[in-house]
Amino acid sequence: MSGIAGILSSNGKNHLNEILDKIKHRGSTDPSIWVGPNAALGITQLENLNEHPGLVISPQAQRGIIWDGRLTNKQALLEEIKFHTIKDESDAEVVLHLYEDLGTRVIGRLEGEFSLAIVEQDHFLLARDRLGIRPLYYGFAEGALCFASEIKGLIGLVEKVHEFLPGNFLISNWGLFPYEPYFPKSIQLNGAIDSAERLAENLETAVQRAIRGKPEVGVWLSGGVDSSVIAALARPFVDRLHTFSTGIEGAPDIEYARQVAEHIGAQHHERLYTLEEMQSVIEKVIYHLESFDAPLVRSTIANYLVSELTADYVPFALSGEGGDELFAGYAYQKSYNSEVELTLSVQESIASLHNSALQRVDRSAAAHGIGSAVPFLDPDVVRYALAIPARWKIRGAQSIEKWPLRQGLAHTLPDEVIWRGKSKFWEGAGSGEMMADVAEKEIPDDVFLAARDLGNGEQLRSKEELRYYEIFHQFYGESVPLHQVWRTAHI
Numbered sequence: 001m002s003g004i005a006g007i008l009s010s011n012g013k014n015h016l017n018e019i020l021d022k023i024k025h026r027g028s029t030d031p032s033i034w035v036g037p038n039a040a041l042g043i044t045q046l047e048n049l050n051e052h053p054g055l056v057i058s059p060q061a062q063r064g065i066i067w068d069g070r071l072t073n074k075q076a077l078l079e080e081i082k083f084h085t086i087k088d089e090s091d092a093e094v095v096l097h098l099y100e101d102l103g104t105r106v107i108g109r110l111e112g113e114f115s116l117a118i119v120e121q122d123h124f125l126l127a128r129d130r131l132g133i134r135p136l137y138y139g140f141a142e143g144a145l146c147f148a149s150e151i152k153g154l155i156g157l158v159e160k161v162h163e164f165l166p167g168n169f170l171i172s173n174w175g176l177f178p179y180e181p182y183f184p185k186s187i188q189l190n191g192a193i194d195s196a197e198r199l200a201e202n203l204e205t206a207v208q209r210a211i212r213g214k215p216e217v218g219v220w221l222s223g224g225v226d227s228s229v230i231a232a233l234a235r236p237f238v239d240r241l242h243t244f245s246t247g248i249e250g251a252p253d254i255e256y257a258r259q260v261a262e263h264i265g266a267q268h269h270e271r272l273y274t275l276e277e278m279q280s281v282i283e284k285v286i287y288h289l290e291s292f293d294a295p296l297v298r299s300t301i302a303n304y305l306v307s308e309l310t311a312d313y314v315p316f317a318l319s320g321e322g323g324d325e326l327f328a329g330y331a332y333q334k335s336y337n338s339e340v341e342l343t344l345s346v347q348e349s350i351a352s353l354h355n356s357a358l359q360r361v362d363r364s365a366a367a368h369g370i371g372s373a374v375p376f377l378d379p380d381v382v383r384y385a386l387a388i389p390a391r392w393k394i395r396g397a398q399s400i401e402k403w404p405l406r407q408g409l410a411h412t413l414p415d416e417v418i419w420r421g422k423s424k425f426w427e428g429a430g431s432g433e434m435m436a437d438v439a440e441k442e443i444p445d446d447v448f449l450a451a452r453d454l455g456n457g458e459q460l461r462s463k464e465e466l467r468y469y470e471i472f473h474q475f476y477g478e479s480v481p482l483h484q485v486w487r488t489a490h491i
């Protein structure tokens with residue numbers, strides 16, 4: 001995880017340090033900066049995530065790349081490089097050499113999570129991974145395109161900040177283009193049981209790949225099926241596994257997480273918090289999250305606090321995000337009568353990840369200078385999950401959601417965990433409606449009614465959301481289109 005930034009202008013260096021200073025929490029190193037004739041690029045990186053260097057310049061300084069990401073198919077890509085000398089096999093170097101050979105065709109060949117910019121003489125390329133695991137934003141200042149990993153880096157410099165949408169690349173003199181999305185893996189599944197067993201194999205490989213050979217990693221463990229499965233699969237591949245949970249005293253997640261940690265032999269850590277502590281961090285949460293969407297903010301409070309705890313022990317943690325989206329884990333999806341309707345709903349929830357759960361994970365980790373990975377969103381797992389018919393994802397007389405995941409990993413966890421029902425992150429943490437209740441008491445009805453209208457027919461949904469919006473507005477003003485930071489579909 002890195003903080004990248006750039007200004008595509010001959011005099012861009014003046015503002016680059018200002019941008020990097022606003023996102024310096026994304027790295028532990030001093031910024032690296034390259035200034036070319038038509039652009040300035042900069043990066044701050046976490047030292048121990050094996051993503052160095054993220055800024056690579058060709059020997060004759062004809063082109064350069066800035067890279068925040070992790071390739072999952074680097075070995076295959078290395079085998080395609082025939083005419084270049086590889087110095088350190090960093091992801092950025094591999095991508096730059098392939099770009100020199102393949103041009104823009106290289107973007108569709110990249111597997112994993114990334115945001116990148118490549119500058120070459122008088123033109124440039126921007127790109128972001130298919131799901132938006134790594135963030136990227138852009139705007140214009142006096143005609144020059146500026147980009148950064150977080151919105152806050154561009155505030156005060158550009159008039160409007162826009163999210164660079166996942167699965168797209170931009171060529172400065174051609175335009176914006178989507179590249180090949182994830183398609184279902186072309187396989188023959190011999191029934192629901194077979195789909196579950198083969199899912200377990202795919203997910204185990206993804207977890208091992210996310211760990212990257214580290215002897216010690218962390219897992220954010222809610223005690224729900226998704227994070228518990230990731231923790232159970234990770235345990236055999238590390239010398240020490242740390243699990244981290246957070247919530248109020250007596251929260252259901254806390255008890256389940258303890259049970260899972262003991263079952264798999266993890267070193268477990270907890271952060272129990274109060275309403276007062278939630279209140280004390282809310283401004284920091286909204287500043288880092290860059291959203292005022294009420295359900296998303298509420299869930300980020302727990303994520304922010306568990307990330308703070310994680311930073312005391314390990315520099316890197318695995319998250320269970322993505323399981324609900326891939327395997328129909330939301331209660332409302334049980335009401336669909338048509339398999340087509342459910343299939344489209346699954347696709348919609350996957351598409352919403354980039355500015356909902358993935359934004360929460362990225363910003364919470366970055367706020368405390370740690371890295372994160374989401375094994376469920378490994379390209380091989382995503383393609384495999386899309387190949388599983390929707391009718392097998394919610395299955396049985398009781399319409400059990402995420403059935404292939406539960407069935408395929410049943411051998412790794414106690415029954416009461418693997419078959420546990422879904423609860424939203426903030427519900428399991430025990431915080432529930434506490435923040436909403438505070439806002440309801442503090443904000444008079446007439447004040448809410450007068451302030452809820454945001455224009456263009458848009459209205460805040462609750463007093464809690466009004467409170468979050470007021471904090472957000474203090475930091476970000478009118479510089480961000482509302483649809484980018486509000487009304488997320490799922491958390």
